[in-house]
Each structure stands twice: as structure tokens, then as C-alpha cells.
Amino acid sequence: MTLAAVPLEVFTELARTRPLPEATAALRAALHARRMLLVKSLLVRFEQRRALLAPEVGRRFEQDWALLERAERSDPAAVRDVVDYPMIGAWLTETLAAPEGPAFERHLAYLGGVAVAAAVRAGCQVGGTLTQPSGSLVLPGLGVLHCPSGSARLSGRGGLLRITDGAGGSEVILPRPTARGEPGTRRPVGSERGWSALRTLPGSTVVLDDLDPYRVPRRGIGPAALPAADRPHSDHRPWARRWHEAHTLLSATDPGRAAETSAVLRAVVPLVSPVGGAGIPMSATLRSSPGAVLTQLPADASELAESLVHESHHTKLAALHEFVPLYRPGGGTLHRVAWRLDPRPVPAVLQGAYAHLALTDLWWRARTGPVTPDAWRRKATQQFETYREQVGEALSILLESDELTFAGREFVQEMSRHHASLGVATRNPG
Amino acid sequence: MGEQRNRAADPGRDTGRTVALPDLTDVDLRTLRAMDDPGLIAAVDQVLKSSREFGQVWYVGGEGGQRTFPVTGALEGEEGQG
Numbered sequence: 001m002t003l004a005a006v007p008l009e010v011f012t013e014l015a016r017t018r019p020l021p022e023a024t025a026a027l028r029a030a031l032h033a034r035r036m037l038l039v040k041s042l043l044v045r046f047e048q049r050r051a052l053l054a055p056e057v058g059r060r061f062e063q064d065w066a067l068l069e070r071a072e073r074s075d076p077a078a079v080r081d082v083v084d085y086p087m088i089g090a091w092l093t094e095t096l097a098a099p100e101g102p103a104f105e106r107h108l109a110y111l112g113g114v115a116v117a118a119a120v121r122a123g124c125q126v127g128g129t130l131t132q133p134s135g136s137l138v139l140p141g142l143g144v145l146h147c148p149s150g151s152a153r154l155s156g157r158g159g160l161l162r163i164t165d166g167a168g169g170s171e172v173i174l175p176r177p178t179a180r181g182e183p184g185t186r187r188p189v190g191s192e193r194g195w196s197a198l199r200t201l202p203g204s205t206v207v208l209d210d211l212d213p214y215r216v217p218r219r220g221i222g223p224a225a226l227p228a229a230d231r232p233h234s235d236h237r238p239w240a241r242r243w244h245e246a247h248t249l250l251s252a253t254d255p256g257r258a259a260e261t262s263a264v265l266r267a268v269v270p271l272v273s274p275v276g277g278a279g280i281p282m283s284a285t286l287r288s289s290p291g292a293v294l295t296q297l298p299a300d301a302s303e304l305a306e307s308l309v310h311e312s313h314h315t316k317l318a319a320l321h322e323f324v325p326l327y328r329p330g331g332g333t334l335h336r337v338a339w340r341l342d343p344r345p346v347p348a349v350l351q352g353a354y355a356h357l358a359l360t361d362l363w364w365r366a367r368t369g370p371v372t373p374d375a376w377r378r379k380a381t382q383q384f385e386t387y388r389e390q391v392g393e394a395l396s397i398l399l400e401s402d403e404l405t406f407a408g409r410e411f412v413q414e415m416s417r418h419h420a421s422l423g424v425a426t427r428n429p430g
Numbered sequence: 431m432g433e434q435r436n437r438a439a440d441p442g443r444d445t446g447r448t449v450a451l452p453d454l455t456d457v458d459l460r461t462l463r464a465m466d467d468p469g470l471i472a473a474v475d476q477v478l479k480s481s482r483e484f485g486q487v488w489y490v491g492g493e494g495g496q497r498t499f500p501v502t503g504a505l506e507g508e509e510g511q512g
Contacts, residue, residue, distance in 0.1 A: 029455050032454075032455055033453065033454040033455045036454035036455075036457060036462055037451070037454060037470075037473055037474070037477060038477065039459070039462060040454075040462055040463075040465070040470060040474055041474045041477040041478055041481075043462070043463050044471075044474050044478070045478060065459075065463075068459060069459050069460050072458055072459050072460075076458065079459075083459075093481060093484045093485065096477065096478060096481035097481040097482050097484075097485070217485065217487065221487060221489055222487075222489045280490075280491040281491050282489060282490070282491045283489065283490055283491055284487050284488060284489035284490070285487070285488050285489075286485075286486075286487055287484050287485070287486040287487070287488075288484045288485060288486075294489075296491075307491075310490060311488075314488045339490070348488075351488055352488075355488075355490075
């Protein structure tokens, strides 16, 4: 997509960080196009290396791909939803970067779970056996079946898919979701054994993903190399409570922002929280899996609301940049910004400025909104001026940069206009 | 959606090389596998050459961290360029 293909209203509202359903739809389309490019890249790499793969690996890949295609013929929208799940982006990225040999072959095996998840979502007839040397069958966005025998038997028709460990030690029967937009089957039919289901967060289709092996990079997040939190250390109840409270807060402050957050995000990934840890929770977005917020459990709803807005804007900007390049690669100039000690390249300055502009906008509305809670309003009043000043400094850097594309300059100029409008007492920022 | 252009290695150009990437938004998986459009193959080549670039992480906060730092502090930005 070129800049000319993006309606002016969409481009402008994206630059202003403001929620707009048309913009969310455009970003989702862009993310899907990008995801399809990565899938094609995997297919090309598979074909290029096919002769070097173990024969059973090649056969298995073809079997999984055939199921994926068949599921798509049954329900294209459902399979598109599976393919676009954030962690599949991380899987594709890791697989494409994997060295030749066993590592590449191990990553390819994840496609089996992708295909089975697609079959569940599409409700298509399926049978046969899947080898699972890892001992677990991961269905992205749905859950994980423990397969101690190293294989899983599949049988399904009429919208029900039974998956059984090869030795019968575990089993689950998954129904096809009944409504479009419902992310998956959280409630298996009958009693399940060895099945761990992902759970949705209240009032949304966003899942708390504490299972997928690709949800956090192996090196962890940040200087402390924070790993993913696994069950039982990722108790759903406090996350569900915080999510509900955070959305109540966002809805009271800016209903459009609350709706956008639920539309842009597909998953929240819990990170390990050290006992007695201080400071704000670590949160992150992976370029490879936009739509997933990685975060420690925040202390309260306001911290989670802040993280959701901050991280969802990394996703929005990353998606936009994938199809309308905002900066040129290879620029080496480094700049100081208020939110980091070490100097940052222009792409990082832009990402930081964008996420912080969204928070500046949020604080503006929180401190002036008629129905926001007192504590939230007080926090907003404290934060607004600091954020506004620091984002202004970063925008000045960007406006003087020669590393932005034409579209990037237009984007930053609109960000600056919106920034200037915030804090003008007599004007509603819109 | 219109066309998508591959980003350039040439820093002097805005939108990159001139081979257009076909719109993949509404392409089905079977068709995708069979496609050999030059623009798509060029884009795939670029992805395969730069796949590590997509390991970037934007993060904020952590032990003792805060989102903005009037004088000193840390932890907002990206890591893992490769």
C-alpha cells in the first residue's frame, strides 16, 4: 500500500493517535498482508531447503499445509483470524531466522498446531495422527494438549474435533466457536484430560496467553531478561480483575480509546513479576507479534490502562510502517530522549514519541473529563505536563530529521499539530 | 488496498525499489503458495535476508523504572536490532 491508498482521514487520525474504526480496519488489513508475506517466505524457504530436510519433516509439513488450506476453504475468515494471531508472527519470524538443520525442522512442527486450530475454528472434518515429539500440541489462540506419547489422534465432524494423545493419556473435544469474533473454544465438550485452555479477559475477545511457546523471545524482555510467566504463576483471576478495572477506567475517560484497545489487541502475555519488585511494570511489544501486550501484572488498574494504551500504539505504528514506510533504513543518527538514558536512533525516537503522545492525549482527557475518578484525575494532572514537554522535545528531533520519508514527515507534522492542541484550555482536542 | 512497495537499501529514496508487491490482503493460502509474481518474490527475498531485523522489542518500565525521566532513568526503546 502506498500513502496515496490511505484515506487522508485515516492517516490523520492515526498520526493524532486518536481511535477511528476505519483506521483499525486498515491496520488489521495491513497486518494480514504482512503476515501473508511471512507465510509466503516460509513456503519459499521450505521449498528451497526441502531436499535437505528429513523426509518425514517434509511429509508432515505438506500434511499440515493441506489441512490449513482445507480449513480455509470451509471458513476463510476463521482461518484468517488464526493466521493473524500475534504469536504466529513470532513463530514465523523465528522460523525464518533459524539456522538450517534440526532447529529449522523443530520450528516447522508448530504448523501442525496452527492447522488444527484452523480446523477447529472452521469446523471442518479432520482425521489422522499428528506426531508431536515435543510432548505437547499447541493450538495457537486456543490452548495446549499434553501429549506424553509424542503423538495425537484427530477425529472431527459436525463442528466437534476430538484430539486424543496417542496412548490415550489425554483428550479434549473442542467445539467450533459459534460466533464470528469469538476467539476460540474456551469450553471443551465433556471432561477433558491434559488440556490447558487459554482464557479470555472480561468483556473482550482478548486472551491471556500464558501457554504459547513463542509468546516471549528466548532471551527474555529488557535488561533483566524477564521471561514469560507460566501457569500456575499466571493466575487468571487478578489479570481478569485488573483488565475489567482498566477498561472501566478507559471507558470513563475515553470510550473510543477503550474500544480501540480491545480491537487492536488480541492477547495479553504475562511476564514474571519478581517478589517485591518496585517501579512500574515492565511492558513490551514485539515487532514480530503486533497485537500482543507483554506485561508484568500491574499494581492497579491505572497502570494496566496506561500499559494498554502505550503498547497498543507500538502495534499501530508498527503496522502502519509495514505498508507505508515512515523512515528509511540504515540511518545512523542517534538522539537523546527523555524516556531513555542512552541515545536512540530515529525509528526508536518515533516509536517512543508516538506511544507517549497517546498517553499525553489520555492524560489530557483524564484530567478534563467529567466522569473520571479523582485519583485518576490527580495522576493525570501530575503526568500531563511532563509528558507534553518530553514528547515535544522528541517531536522537535523528528521534525528536523532527514531520515523520515515523505509520509513520515507528514505523519510527524500531524503528530505535532495534535500535540500543540493538547493543553489548550479553550479547545476540545477532538 | 493498493500496492505495497518494498523498502529500499538506498537511503536516498523514499519508497524503495520500483518492483511493486501485489496486494496480499485477500489472497487465499492455495493461491499464495502458487504465486510467483516478481514483486512478491523480491519481497520474500528481502524478508529472508533481513528476518532477524524483525526481532525488535519495544519495552518500558521494570525494576525501579518509570515511563519518563526528567534527568536520569532508563528503559524505553527498542532492542535486538538483529
